[in-house]
Amino acid sequence: MSLSRRSLLKGTAAGLIAAPFISLRPASAAEFDLKMANNMPLSHPTNLSLAKAVKAIEEQTGGRVKLTVFPQSQLGADTDVLGQLRSGGVDFFHLSPLILSTFVANASISGIGFAFKDYDSVWKAMDGDLGAYVRAEIEGKGLYAFDRIWDNGFRQISSSTKPIATPADLENFKIRVPVSPMWTSMFSAFGSATTSINFAETYTALQTGIVDGQENPLQILSDFKLWEVQKYVSMTNHMWDGFWLLANGRMWRGLPDDVKEIMANVFNAEALVQRETMATINTSLRGELEGNGMVFNDVTTADFQKKLVDAGFYAEWKGKFGDDAWAKLEAAVGHSL
Template identity: 25%
Template sequence: MNLTKCLTGVALAGALGLAAGTAQATDIKFGIGIPEGDFPEYNALVRFKEYVEFKSNGDMTVRLFPNNQLGGEREMIEQVQQGSLELSFPADGAMAGYYPKMQVWSIPYLFESAPVAWKVINGEFAREMQADILEQTGIRALAFSQNGFRSFTNNVRPIVNPGDISGLKIRTMESPVFMELVNSLGATATPISGAEVLLSLRQGVVDGQENPPAVVYGGGLGEVQKYYTLNEHVFGLHVIIANNEWFEALEPGEQQIIVDAAQLMAWTENLQKTEGDWRFSEKLADELGMEIHVSTPDEKAAFKELTQAPVTKFIEENVGEEVVGELLSAVDAAKAELYGTASK
């Protein structure tokens, strides 16, 4: 055998071996709290995985860790911040523990509809907040998405007007903002952890609670509650977050794929959460016999009049008047663009 050809072949094989090594798939871990199943959040997560793997020709693979396999939302945020987890999908309440300005999204009756919210969470205010999250926490917020409008259920009476909720004991998240909202309606806010809500309702510790239809159905709350009013008092957010050092180490083309996938994931949840308002409400009524009332714009305005000012003041004391004013201005601009004039 010709020695030169032999050495050339060895060198070529080595080069090909090196190239093959560098072309190995990038393994990406994505943790969320939602269990596997036909839920908007999980469906959105699957879209992210499918898009990334398809667009990268399999060079990037996404491993999904649903149902709090890697810990609760706050634990996963910390893992993303520290770099042991590439991606997660916390709710705004959990994110507020790391970035307090997230509380601003909990202003009652901030958005009159999902399309208004979509404009704002994809607009300049949201982009500036994403940049500030990176600066303040080191976490890259890739996108905001719709976690659903929260509404009241109870076992005592239908809630049509604000006076109907007065005197009821309502479970809230362990959040001062939500406690202030419920108390401003004359009800008694009772903070209880998510894991204990169903038992508390079944035992009559509280009369009701507040959550989007998908959660009321999927969490079994409809089995122990009779009345549901879709008053949509707070628009909940999810944040698609990434470890910034991991993201910046990706090739530019890979970064684009991740960003695009996050946008696809956000829009998947936006649409499925909105569809879920009627899809899961119908299930609650047809399968469980819940009495559903969809609040009219005038009815919602009555709730807004009682709750927005005191809760907004409370939030301003925690995050500052400037960020509250900027968000309210962004909402007015979105409404003017959609409806021709800013709603009053």
């Protein structure tokens, strides 16, 4: 672990002990007592930024708002918590757009395989017209998404059995994919044997051999100690993934305008901080994971993208999203898919 990562995570640990993940004030003191959930551990940059955001919101609202954060799937698997968010059992939820697509179909357009070449193209898209398009789709389903999406990172493929060096290595490869049609579609196009599993059950599925591999950003491999059940990491960068900070629409519309303004300003500002923290940490993660015994290999991504073209993956999803949405994606990423 590099000094920068160590200082970012360990330097915040003491503060997290007293951080507002359980309670900020007595329940009777808050006018609005709200619940937030995500699937990440306390050490993840998202929860580090949330701790600061929760404190700032309490201070700036004069204690009118109390936010309790439930990290690491404490309230259930992602698909379960999405249902709680829709019903009002949870007020805020950080969720990948690809899993959100089980409810808001076109939310997953930002996850098209090999669409983004780098972070500059990601933020141009997600802070621009493509992000605005997705937020409108989300709002149309009764949820609210804050302006700035948070970062999860570019996803890589890990395996317990072999490196993934070419598309042929994915044929019949038993891989865990999240509960999302696009993930299943993409890896099925490679000929993989896909199994949709909520993240909370992924470690056990890898440990017991239900699947031989999975795909996630390096931060997730580190936070959840996947090196204990995985050996190889192939740097495919096959998909960028983020976290929309979602709110229950009825709850959000019912908040006073001044409270909404404070919360939006704080959450959007912390999203930008979280992005910077992720960028800093990602530079050291490969070395850290190699130190824990993982073996890395780089791949030629053009070979993987050609396989998707030949399998009809892009044509299939262009048809599902529609010409208008697809044009927004291509305009944002700056190349044809």
